[in-house]
Amino acid sequence: MIRLRLILVMLLQLAGLMALNLVGRWIAHTLRLPVPGNVVGMVILFVLLLTRLVRLEWIDATATVFNRHLAFFFIPIAVGLLGYGSVIRTDGAAMILIAVITVTAGIAATGAVVTWCQRTSQRDP
Amino acid sequence: MSARITLLTATSIAITVGAYALSRWIGIRRPSPLTVPVFLATPMVMVVITVTHIGLSGYSRAGGIVTYFLGPATVALAVPFYRRRRVLLDNMVPLCAGLVTGTVVAMVSAVLLARLFGQSHALQAAFSLKTATAPVAIAEAPQVYADPTLVAGLVVVSALLGTMIGPKLLSALRIKGSVARGTALGTISSGQGVAQSLVEGELTGASASISMALAAIVVTLLAPVVVRIFA
Numbered sequence: 366m367i368r369l370r371l372i373l374v375m376l377l378q379l380a381g382l383m384a385l386n387l388v389g390r391w392i393a394h395t396l397r398l399p400v401p402g403n404v405v406g407m408v409i410l411f412v413l414l415l416t417r418l419v420r421l422e423w424i425d426a427t428a429t430v431f432n433r434h435l436a437f438f439f440i441p442i443a444v445g446l447l448g449y450g451s452v453i454r455t456d457g458a459a460m461i462l463i464a465v466i467t468v469t470a471g472i473a474a475t476g477a478v479v480t481w482c483q484r485t486s487q488r489d490p
Numbered sequence: 491m492s493a494r495i496t497l498l499t500a501t502s503i504a505i506t507v508g509a510y511a512l513s514r515w516i517g518i519r520r521p522s523p524l525t526v527p528v529f530l531a532t533p534m535v536m537v538v539i540t541v542t543h544i545g546l547s548g549y550s551r552a553g554g555i556v557t558y559f560l561g562p563a564t565v566a567l568a569v570p571f572y573r574r575r576r577v578l579l580d581n582m583v584p585l586c587a588g589l590v591t592g593t594v595v596a597m598v599s600a601v602l603l604a605r606l607f608g609q610s611h612a613l614q615a616a617f618s619l620k621t622a623t624a625p626v627a628i629a630e631a632p633q634v635y636a637d638p639t640l641v642a643g644l645v646v647v648s649a650l651l652g653t654m655i656g657p658k659l660l661s662a663l664r665i666k667g668s669v670a671r672g673t674a675l676g677t678i679s680s681g682q683g684v685a686q687s688l689v690e691g692e693l694t695g696a697s698a699s700i701s702m703a704l705a706a707i708v709v710t711l712l713a714p715v716v717v718r719i720f721a
Contacts, residue, residue, distance in 0.1 A: 379562065382562035382563075382565045382566055383561070383562045385562075385565045386561035386562045386564070386565050389565065390561075399633065399710065399711060399714055400630075400707065400710045400711060401626065401629035401630050401633070401710060402561070402629070403560070403561045403562075403564035403565060403625060403626065403629050404564060404626055404629070404706060404707055404710055406561070406562075406564065406565040407564055407565050407566075407567050407568045407571075407703065408568070408707070409565075410565050410566075410568035410569075411568040411571060411572055414568065414569075414572040415572070415575075421569070421572065421573075424566075424569060425569065427566070428566035428568075428569035429569070431559075431562065431563040431566035432563075432566055432567065432569065432570055434510075435563055435623075435624075435625070435681055436510070436526065436527045436528040436531075436681065437506070437507075437510045437527070437531075437556070438556055438557065438559050438560050438563050438625065439528065439557070439560060439624040439625060439628065439642055439646075440506055440509070440510060440527075440528055440531050440532055440535060440556070441506060441535075441549070441552065441553030441554075441556045441557050442553065442557055442624075442628060442638060442639055442642040443528060443532040443639075443642050443643060443646055444532055444535045444536055444539070444546075444549065444553065445546065445553070445639035445642070446532075446536075446639055446640075446642075446643045447536050447539075447540070447546055448546050448639075449639065449640065449643070452640070456609060456613065459607045459609065460609075460613075460644065460647075461647065461651075462607075463600055463603045463604055463607065463617065464600075464620065464644065464647055464648040464651050465651055465655070466599065466603060467595075467596050467599045467600040467603065467617075467620075467648070468596065468621075468648050468651045468652045468655060468656075468678055468679075469655055469659060470595050470596065470599050471592045471593070471595050471596030471599075471621060471652075471674075471677065471678040472592070472652060472655065472656045472659055472660065472674045472675070472677075472678045472679075473659060473660075473663060473674075474591050474592045474595040474596075475588045475589060475591060475592030475595075475670075475673055475674035475677045475678065475701075476588070476660050476663060476665040476670045476671060476673070476674040477663065477665065478584075478587050478588040478591045478592070479584040479585065479587070479588035479665075479667065479669055479670035479673050479674070480584075480665050480667055480670045482583055482584035482587050482588070483581075483584045483667060483669070483670070486583065486584070
C-alpha cells in the first residue's frame with residue numbers, strides 16, 4: 366500500500382519535472398534564448414525552490430532518482446557512435462589528443478583561479 | 491508489424507537497462523574512472539544489438555524514448571544545486587571566477603586545436619560543448635550545428651579523461667583546497683567529476699555539483715559566440 370503511494374507520488378513528481386521542461390522549452394523558443402529549454406527549466410525550478418513556491422519534498426524523490434541514474438539516459442545517444450566507425454578511425458586519435466590537452470588546461474586554469482581568488486580575499490578582508 | 495516494433499522497442503529498452511544495471515554492479519565493486527556506467531554500458535549495448543541483428547535502426551526507437559527523459563533529468567539538476575546553495579553563497583567569487591575561466595579556456599583551446607588539426611567545422615563546434623554535462627551539451631548541439639551523437643561521445647570521453655588526470659594534476663600543482671578541486675572537476679568533467687569529487691569529501695562534491703550546473707549554463711551561453719569567432 367505504501368509502495369503504491371510512493372509510486373503515484375513519484376509519477377506526479379515526474380509529471381511536474383516534464384511540465385517544467387515543456388515550459389522551459391516554450392520560453393526558450395518564444396524568447397529565442399540561446400540556452401536550451403531544459404536548462405531554462407532547471408533555472409525555473411531553482412528559482413521556485415528559492416522562493417519556496419515549490420517545496421523540496423514535492424519534487425525530491427523523482428529528482429534524486431534522475432540525478433543518481435543520469436548516465437542511463439544518455440547511453441542510447443552514445444550507442445549511436447556505432448554508426449561513426451569511419452570518423453573514429455580517421456579522427457579518433459586526434460580527438461583524444463585534443464581532449465587530453467584541453468581538459469588538462471581547463472582543470473589547471475579553474476583550480477588556479479579559485480585558489481588565487483581565495484588567497485586574495487583572505488589577504489584583505 | 492506494429493507488434494513487432496513494440497517488441498523490438500521493449501527488447502532494446504530491456505537491453506539498455508540490463509547493461510546499465512550490470513555496469514553499475516561492476517562499478518560499485520571495482521570503483522575507477524574506467525568502470526563508470528556509461529563507459530561500460532555503451533559498448534555492452536553496441537555488442538548486444540550487433541550480435542542479435544537488432545542494429546542501430548532497430549534500436550533507435552527505444553533510444554528516442556530514453557533520450558526524451560534527458561529533458562526532465564536536466565530540470566532535476568536544480569535539486570542538488572539548491573541543497574548545496576550555502577556552499578555557493580560562501581564561495582561566490584572564487585567559484586564563479588574559476589568556473590567561467592576554466593570553461594572559456596577549455597572551450598576556446600578545444601575549438602582552436604580542432605581547427606589546427608584540420609577537423610571539420612561540425613567537429614570544431616562539437617568540441618566547444620564537450621565540458622558541459624551530457625544532457626545539456628546534447629540539447630545545445632543543434633544550436634551550433636554540431637552532431638548530438640559526436641557531442642555525447644566527446645563529453646563522455648573528456649569527462650573520463652578529466653577524472654583520470656584531474657586529481658593528480660591538481661595535487662602536482664599544489665591545489666589542495668576542497669572548493670578549488672571540486673570546482674575544477676565539476677566544471678571540466680561534469681557528472682563524472684562530481685562523483686570523483688564526492689570521493690574526496692562533501693565540500694569538494696558540493697563545489698563540483700554547483701559548478702557543473704553553472705558551467706552548463708555558461709557553456710550554452712558562450713558556445714554560439716565561441717564557434718562564430720574561432721571555428
